[in-house]
Amino acid sequence: MKNLLTAAMLALFSQASLAHTLWVMPSHFVLSGEDTWISVDVSAANMTFVADKGVSPDNLSLVFPDGSRHKFSQSYQGKRKSQADHQLVQEGTYLIENGGPARYFTMFEVNGERKRIMADKRAAAKELPAGATKVTTSRGQSKALAVVTVKAPNRTALDPKGDGFELNFITHPADYVAEDKIEWQLLMDGKPAAGVKVELSQQDELYRNAAGRQMLETDAAGKLAFTPTQAGRYLIEASYQSAEKTELADQSRATLTLTFEVGLP
Known part of the structure; x- marks a missing residue:
C-alpha cells in the first residue's frame, strides 16, 4: 500500500512536528490602501518568530472577506522560511491559514511490526491486512493562522465552521490594542473546548534573558482572555487532546497557532 508506513518512519515524522512550532507572519495586519498586496512568511521554529525551517506553502490559503478561499498567487519555499504574496482586492477581513482539515491515520501491528494506514476507522477496516492487531485510529490536525484587515x-x-479545532474571535483582531482585554474561544467540532492549555509568547524573545511566556487555560465555555501591556506581535499556541472515541477515530490530537498584532493605545 502506498499509504502504509512503518512505526519507525512515523516516529521520525512525529518528532519533527513536535520539535518546532508552526507559524505564519503577514507583512501587515491592518491596511488602508486599495488593491494592496500582502506578503506572508511561513516557518517552523523553537523560538517565536525566529525562522528556522522552511515549510511547504502548498497548504497555505487565504479566506477573503466574502468567505471564498484562494491559494496565494505566488509562493516560494526556502530553507529557513517560505514566503507567499497575494493582492487583496476586497475590503474587509482576511484569514490566512496554513494547514487544512483533520487527517486520520490507523496504527496496527502485523507480526510484531507497527505500521499505519492513512485512513479513518471505517476506511481502514477495508484495508487492514489479515491478522492485524492493536488497531488504533487517531485524528490529527495542525494549522497556523493570522488575520489581516483592509479598511473596514x-x-x-x-x-467558525463547526469542523475540527477552531478559534472563535470574540474580540475582532483589528481591535487588539495594548491595555485592552482580548477574548477568544476554542472550539472542537463546534463545541467549547474546555481546559485547553495555551502558551502565549511575544516577539523579540531572542533579545531577552527570560522569554516571558505565559500559560493560559480555557474555561468551561472554551474561552480565554489576555490583556497585553505592550504593543507588538504575539503568538498563541494551543494543543488539544482527547481519548473520546467516535465512529471515525479512537483519539484526537490537534494544534493551532495564531499570530496577532497589538496596537498602541
Whole structure:
C-alpha cells in the first residue's frame, strides 16, 4: 500500500512536528490602501518568530472577506522560511491559514511490526491486512493562522465552521490594542473546548534573558482572555487532546497557532 508506513518512519515524522512550532507572519495586519498586496512568511521554529525551517506553502490559503478561499498567487519555499504574496482586492477581513482539515491515520501491528494506514476507522477496516492487531485510529490536525484587515473589518472569513479545532474571535483582531482585554474561544467540532492549555509568547524573545511566556487555560465555555501591556506581535499556541472515541477515530490530537498584532493605545 502506498499509504502504509512503518512505526519507525512515523516516529521520525512525529518528532519533527513536535520539535518546532508552526507559524505564519503577514507583512501587515491592518491596511488602508486599495488593491494592496500582502506578503506572508511561513516557518517552523523553537523560538517565536525566529525562522528556522522552511515549510511547504502548498497548504497555505487565504479566506477573503466574502468567505471564498484562494491559494496565494505566488509562493516560494526556502530553507529557513517560505514566503507567499497575494493582492487583496476586497475590503474587509482576511484569514490566512496554513494547514487544512483533520487527517486520520490507523496504527496496527502485523507480526510484531507497527505500521499505519492513512485512513479513518471505517476506511481502514477495508484495508487492514489479515491478522492485524492493536488497531488504533487517531485524528490529527495542525494549522497556523493570522488575520489581516483592509479598511473596514468584517467577520465572514472568521466565522467558525463547526469542523475540527477552531478559534472563535470574540474580540475582532483589528481591535487588539495594548491595555485592552482580548477574548477568544476554542472550539472542537463546534463545541467549547474546555481546559485547553495555551502558551502565549511575544516577539523579540531572542533579545531577552527570560522569554516571558505565559500559560493560559480555557474555561468551561472554551474561552480565554489576555490583556497585553505592550504593543507588538504575539503568538498563541494551543494543543488539544482527547481519548473520546467516535465512529471515525479512537483519539484526537490537534494544534493551532495564531499570530496577532497589538496596537498602541
